[in-house]
Amino acid sequence: MMLRYALRTVRDRKGGFLGALLALMCAAALVTACGTLLETGLRGRIATERYAATPLIVSADQNVHRTTVKHKGNGKTKAKHKAKPVAERAWLPATVGDRIRALQGVRAVVPELTFLAEPLPGGLPGRTEGGGTPGYGHSWDSAPLTPFALTTGRAPASADDVVIDRGLAERAGLTTGDRLTVQSTQAPRTYRVSGIAAPDGHGELRQQTSLFFSTAEAERLAARPGQVSALGVLPVAGTDTDRLKQRVAQVLKGTTAQVSTGDDRGPVEFLDAAGARVKLVSMGGAMGGTSLLVAVLVVVGTFALSIQQRHRELALLRTIAATSRQVRRLLGREALVVGAVAGVLGALAGLPLAGWLHSRFVDSGVVPATLERTAGILPACAALVVTLLGAWAAARISGRRIARLRPAEAMAESAVERRRPARGRIAAGLVLLLGGGVLVAVLGILHTEAASTPVTFLAVVVLATAVSLLGPLLVRVGAFLSAGALRATGHVGRLATANIRGNSTRMASVVTPLTLLIGMTCTVLFVQPTLADAALAQAREGTRATWVLGAQGPGVPSEAAEAVRRTPGVTAATEVVRTTVRVGLAAYPAQGVTTAGLARTWDPDVTRGSMAAFTADSRSAAISELAAGQLHLRPGSALKLNLGDGTPATLTIAAVYRRGPGFGDLTLPHDLVARHMDNPLAATVLVAGDASRGELAAAVAEFPAVAVLAPAAADRLQADHRQQNAEVNLLAMGLVLAFTAIAVVNTLAMSVSERLREFALLRLAGATRRQVLRMLRIETLSVVVLAAALGTGISLAVLTAFSFGMTGGAAPTVVPLVYATVVGAAALLALIATALPGRLALKARPVEAVTSR
Numbered sequence: 012m013m014l015r016y017a018l019r020t021v022r023d024r025k026g027g028f029l030g031a032l033l034a035l036m037c038a039a040a041l042v043t044a045c046g047t048l049l050e051t052g053l054r055g056r057i058a059t060e061r062y063a064a065t066p067l068i069v070s071a072d073q074n075v076h077r078t079t080v081k082h083k084g085n086g087k088t089k090a091k092h093k094a095k096p097v098a099e100r101a102w103l104p105a106t107v108g109d110r111i112r113a114l115q116g117v118r119a120v121v122p123e124l125t126f127l128a129e130p131l132p133g134g135l136p137g138r139t140e141g142g143g144t145p146g147y148g149h150s151w152d153s154a155p156l157t158p159f160a161l162t163t164g165r166a167p168a169s170a171d172d173v174v175i176d177r178g179l180a181e182r183a184g185l186t187t188g189d190r191l192t193v194q195s196t197q198a199p200r201t202y203r204v205s206g207i208a209a210p211d212g213h214g215e216l217r218q219q220t221s222l223f224f225s226t227a228e229a230e231r232l233a234a235r236p237g238q239v240s241a242l243g244v245l246p247v248a249g250t251d252t253d254r255l256k257q258r259v260a261q262v263l264k265g266t267t268a269q270v271s272t273g274d275d276r277g278p279v280e281f282l283d284a285a286g287a288r289v290k291l292v293s294m295g296g297a298m299g300g301t302s303l304l305v306a307v308l309v310v311v312g313t314f315a316l317s318i319q320q321r322h323r324e325l326a327l328l329r330t331i332a333a334t335s336r337q338v339r340r341l342l343g344r345e346a347l348v349v350g351a352v353a354g355v356l357g358a359l360a361g362l363p364l365a366g367w368l369h370s371r372f373v374d375s376g377v378v379p380a381t382l383e384r385t386a387g388i389l390p391a392c393a394a395l396v397v398t399l400l401g402a403w404a405a406a407r408i409s410g411r412r413i414a415r416l417r418p419a420e421a422m423a424e425s426a427v428e429r430r431r432p433a434r435g436r437i438a439a440g441l442v443l444l445l446g447g448g449v450l451v452a453v454l455g456i457l458h459t460e461a462a463s464t465p466v467t468f469l470a471v472v473v474l475a476t477a478v479s480l481l482g483p484l485l486v487r488v489g490a491f492l493s494a495g496a497l498r499a500t501g502h503v504g505r506l507a508t509a510n511i512r513g514n515s516t517r518m519a520s521v522v523t524p525l526t527l528l529i530g531m532t533c534t535v536l537f538v539q540p541t542l543a544d545a546a547l548a549q550a551r552e553g554t555r556a557t558w559v560l561g562a563q564g565p566g567v568p569s570e571a572a573e574a575v576r577r578t579p580g581v582t583a584a585t586e587v588v589r590t591t592v593r594v595g596l597a598a599y600p601a602q603g604v605t606t607a608g609l610a611r612t613w614d615p616d617v618t619r620g621s622m623a624a625f626t627a628d629s630r631s632a633a634i635s636e637l638a639a640g641q642l643h644l645r646p647g648s649a650l651k652l653n654l655g656d657g658t659p660a661t662l663t664i665a666a667v668y669r670r671g672p673g674f675g676d677l678t679l680p681h682d683l684v685a686r687h688m689d690n691p692l693a694a695t696v697l698v699a700g701d702a703s704r705g706e707l708a709a710a711v712a713e714f715p716a717v718a719v720l721a722p723a724a725a726d727r728l729q730a731d732h733r734q735q736n737a738e739v740n741l742l743a744m745g746l747v748l749a750f751t752a753i754a755v756v757n758t759l760a761m762s763v764s765e766r767l768r769e770f771a772l773l774r775l776a777g778a779t780r781r782q783v784l785r786m787l788r789i790e791t792l793s794v795v796v797l798a799a800a801l802g803t804g805i806s807l808a809v810l811t812a813f814s815f816g817m818t819g820g821a822a823p824t825v826v827p828l829v830y831a832t833v834v835g836a837a838a839l840l841a842l843i844a845t846a847l848p849g850r851l852a853l854k855a856r857p858v859e860a861v862t863s864r
Contacts, residue, residue, distance in 0.1 A: 030761040031346075032353045034313045035402055037750045038306035039357025039394040040364055044746065045299030046390025047365035048372075052291030056383045057277030057284045060216050061149075065121070065156045066252045067244035067259060069111065070279045071101035072267040075593050075653045095598070096289060098591035099655035099689050100125070100282055102238040103268055110262045111242065116250035117259075121243040123153045126233040127690050128222045129565050130179065131192045131199060131716055146179075146220040148195055150229035156243040157210045159223070163187055164206030167225040173202035174223040176216055177209040193222060194716060195232045196691050198570040218281065218381045234691070241279060277381065284381040291378060297465045302747050304472040307401060308527065309754040312479060312520050313761070314346065314405040342406040350402030357398060358391035364746070365390070371742055440480030447474035447805075454812040458637050459597070460542070467813050468744070471534050474805045475527040482519025487512055489797040500789060503782055507789040518790075521762050522798050524754040525837060529802030530809075531751060532833050535744045537810055537825055542672065545818040549616075549673025554722050556585070556612045556697035558707055564716035566692025571714045572605075578710045580702035583608025586693040588685050590655040592677060599638060599652075601677035603684025612697035615668035615678065620646030624665035625678070632662040633678040635671025637819055639664070652677075654687040672818050752840060759844035763787065767852045774857040784849055791845045795838045803830075 062068050074094040081089045108120045128148030151166050151174060159176070164187035167174055173191060185191060185204055192201045208223065210216065224232065233240075246255050252272055260270050271279050278285035365384070372378040450470035457463040478485065490511040497504040511518055560567050560575065567586070575584045588603045604613065606626035615622070618636060624646075625631050632650050634642075644650060648664045660683065668678075685691035698707065704719050711717045770783055778786075810823035 030757045031310070031313050031402070032349050033757050034306075034310050034754055035350055035353030035398050036357040036360070037753055038302070038310060038401065039354045039398040040361040041302040041306065041746055041750055042299065042394040042397050043358045043361025043390050044365040044368055045295050045302055046393055047295075047362070047385065047387075048291055048368065049295030049299060050387055050390055051369065051382065051385045052288045052293075052295055054387075055288065055291070055385050056274055057281055057381055058274070058383065059276040059280050060210075060218060061157050061221065062243065062276045062280055063210065064158045064245075065243040065276070066246060066272055067256055068271045068276045068279050069103070069107065069242040069244060069259065069263070069268050070240070070271065071103045072269055072657070073097055073101050073278075073282065073285070075596065075657055077596050093596055095593060095596045096286055097593065097653065097655060097657040098286075098598075099657075099687060100240055101267075101657045102235050102240055103242065105237055105239050107263065107266060107268050108239070108242050111244060111259055114255075114258050114262060116247050116255045117244060118247045119155075119245040121153055121156055121245065122150075122239040123156060123241040123243055124148075124150050124229050124233045124235075125240040126196055126229075127565055127692075128193050128195045128224075128232070130183065130220070130222075131194050131564055144216075144218060144220050146193075146222060148193075148222045148224055148229060148232055150226050151223040152226055153243070154208065154223060155245065159208040159221070160211040161206045161208050164204070167205050167223060167228070170225060170228040170231075171203050172205035172225060174206040174208050175204055176221045177207055178215045179220045179222075180204075180207045192715070194564045194568070194692075196234055197232065198568045199714060199716070218379070234686075281379065281381040284379045287378050287382050291372075291382070293461065294377075297468070298744070298747070300465065301468045301472065301744070302750070303397065304469070304476075305527065305531075305747055305751060307405070308472065308476050308479060309524060309751070310401055311405040311408055312523050313754070313758060314402075314408075315520060339407060343403050346402040346406035347399060350399045351395075353402070354395035354398035358394045361394060362386070362391065368742075368746070375742065436480050437484070440477050443473055443477035443480065447477055451808050451812045454809065455815045457816045458641055460817065461598075463813055463816055464538070467534060467538060467809055468531070470809050470812075471530050471805055472527070474808075475523065475530055475802075478526050478801050478805075479519070479523040482522050483515040485801065486515040486518045486522060486794075486797065489793070489800075490515075493793055493796070497789065497793065503786050504789055507786050507793065510786070510790060511793060517762055518794060521758055521794050521841075522801070524751060524758050525795060525798030525841060526801040526805070528748070528751045528755055529799055529833060529837050530805040531744070531802075532748055532837075533803065533806035533825075533830060534809055535741060535748065536829055536833070537806070537823060538813060540824040540826065541810060541814050541822075542817055544824040545814070545820070545822070546672040549670040551673075551722070553614045553616065553670045553673055554612070554697065555614055556699050556722060557701070558698040558704060559720045559722055559724075560584075560693075560696035560698060560707075560711065561718050561720050562692070562716045563718065565690055566694055567696050567717050568692055568714065571711045571717050572693065572696045574710045574713075575696065575698055575707060578702050578706055580706065581698060581700040583611040583697075583699040585609055585612040585697040586681055587695050587697065588681060588688060588691065589675065589694050590684055590688050592655060592679075593653045594642060594650070599677050600675040601679055601684065602675045603679050603681040605681040608699065611699040613674075615666075615670045615674055617666045617668050620664065620666035622666050628663065628665060629680050629683070630662055631665040631680075633666040633668055634664055635674075635676045636667055636669055637671050638676035639667045654684065655689075656687040658687050669819075755837070755840055756844040759791075759841055760848045763845050763848040764852060767855065770849075770852050771855070771857040774853075780853050783853060784846065787845050787849045788842060791841050792838065795834075795841050799834045799837070803834075 074096050076092065076094045078090055078092045081091065105122060108122060111117055112120050126148045127146075129146040154160075159174075161174070162177060164174070166172075173193065175185065175191065180186065183191075185207075187204055187206060189204045190201050191204055192199050202224075208221075223229075230236070244255070244259060246252065256270050256272055263270070278288075366386075369378065369384045373380050447470055450466055450473060454463055454466050454470060457466060490508055494508050497508045500507075560571065566588075569586060572584050572586050575581055584605075585608065586605045590601055590603070591598050592601045593599070609626055610622060615633065617633075620633075622633065625633050634644060634650070639645065642650075644664050644667075646664050646667065650662045650664055651659070652662070653659055662679065668674075704721075707719045711719070773783055773786075774780070807823070807825075810825075811821045814823045815821045
């Protein structure tokens, strides 16, 4: 029976439930989209290309491991194992293949070499930096892994020959006998195209470009003597793959080698896709968690406003003997009906939204195209369940007070708003305010972006929730402070002040989404600039170079740096390579630098130790103050780490420097780092001396992808790279901000539409339509000013803590024009959202409007 009443109520009050339906539908769409990204990170398929004809692939372990043993009080111990992926490809000893060849069922073991091999941009018409597919070099001996077969020409027979895949030949218009310049791990070299090959029966390569060299040349370019990137195991015809995998795994027991079959071969081939899984899980989880918290806050506020509008109706139910339990059940059933409709519609809308979001991540380079998006039903079902539970809980929370009141008290409160918020509400608000303060304090001691980013947005939501609970009190305080300014606007201003004070609960429901919108938007927009500006300022202060070498391709080869060093007037040329290392399981950005003349090109602002000690010892390291404090290291301490490919190394700390955000947390010897990188080419080369730009350009003329830049131009390139990261974060949180903006419009429209009777009484008392609309504008602007102050305060507190934790200085970057645009957009949104329903409400004749309720 209660469900029937709920259905009738929803049917007869469609307009009253429209706001709640819209809020829940947007929430369901967000949860579905974020859930799909999360599922893609967990279960997304990475299809193999080059290993399509090879059932078993043996590769090195791509993780570093740590096992911790916890001793319990009863004498027992508990071991906990954790693993984290390394940044570069881990290589295997070639001798591992000897163990496998003798196994029963093995037809052949094919060694695989995978290394950087990019055709230079000038050789590919229409190719731009960062565009196209990545290029990899291999030995022609590994062609059977796909298998590749020659369509024309012959196999590479000498060090000057190269076989290219058919896709590259068609894009670049190349044929056999043509010359092709390739930038690999060493100086660029021009090869003769001896043949063109294509996958036999498996279609073209879509995610990569393959170049095949002779065995000797491939080994020279890979620069990993005695190692292979993988081993392909080709079984005898009729051999059971699963049993062969067990035999191979058994013979490799005790080594770091791993055996992959089926879809597990994809992550071995595409390391970036495997790493993107972790990033996507983290991003999807952070987005989903933030979206869910924002949705709960918005939906509860929407239901609270909806129930407040029905206060008189629910009070009448109480006076005709409806029990508290019946009122609660009615509200719960109504919420479930609205939640079911909104959940289904939102989940259906969330599926294409997830596809759009995934495609944007692929376009921006965050997610490689090799990681296929999943389109399972689980996220949509989870969104429907979350929407139903959220709607039911929001209705029960919002209707708790009206259901508990005595009938006479309910009728009294339906006529006049309660003067003071409930004590429980104030207590909960103070608790959340304290919790937000704790999160801000925690944010000040977090030093990694991966750890601090979720806490940053969580702190904003928690503090905005505290504002929601303490809203009526804050509105009254705001009205008191702005009373003088509003009185100056005349009678209409005084009337607006009285409305704000007398209807603080209703106004608080409007302040909350506006505060969340301004606070969250400012935080999203200024988080990356805070990091980027600190890093850029330190990089500028610490760079002593006169010129900087950069590359349009993969990097600057060491041969180019040597040519610059031989140029008259050059006093030092420092090669810089960048990677990520792991200390324990924690990841740290690191750079490798050549030490000759380092003091002439680079100044990290050493606070302890000396760079002279670093340059004198090839087994030493320099570390930033933040990382040193986190790892409890000082000059003379031993630093145990895993290099980019997981190789363990122990170094001695020689210096501690201040400019960590500008140059990375760790500075290591160049050769040590470069030997364990997939791309050992320098990201930049810092050049000191009085040589002119023209002289340096002449020195590197034989390196067509290398350019001579002023330090300011190099800084701009780095700033552009950081801007891409900022755009990714904005894209990730843009949907949450859009949802919040919709909630602002929704709440304001609902708040104005319920005041039809109030506007009619004002009209009957002699107020003109223009005066009523002016009153609405003054109320809206007052609310916007209060929300801007609260949102700005929240964002500033969070950004200051974030800046202190990440850069060591409490100096967040706030761009005045951007901030003004955010507040102005919020004000414009609020004015439009009140003006349109206000004008519609004033179209009705006052007498009819008064007697209609």
